[in-house]
Amino acid sequence: MIADLDWASYVGFVGTACIIGAYAYLTYVEKPNPFVLHGVNLSGAALLTVSLMVHTNWPSLVLEGFWAAIAIFGLFKALRARKRRDTKPT
Template sequence: MNYNDIIGTIGVGLILIAYFLNIFSLIKKDGKFYFLLNILGASLACYASLLINYKPFIILEGTWAIVSIFGFFKVKRLKD
């Protein structure tokens, strides 16, 4: 397993962990932790996609990270 694979696996793993924790009601879908897992996971997966120059997933994961950032700040603003 090379560097790209490790980074991508960690990123996708974090996204999947967030999803499963949400599905089993272990974290809130509008909670900060959910968004942080998605931001970090999508950012790592986007970076791994950049390393292998795979544009469809650069777009997908980059968009996922940006949307999660907006969601995080929306939740943060509402709870503060």
């Protein structure tokens, strides 16, 4: 039996696609842009979190929290690197 999907399930599928897409991007691109990589991962984690708030699965919700935290750390790290690069004397 296939259950009808609601809006939260569709949001979760989009979040899943974001995370899989970011991983594929990391795998296929020689020098991935960290803003794209971590931004898409953060978006995916946020969308999955929305879905999991409706259809609660605590282990998955905790996983998405860590996934989002790692993505945020990666974005801050990329911002720091860009700031250092931009202020570096040429």
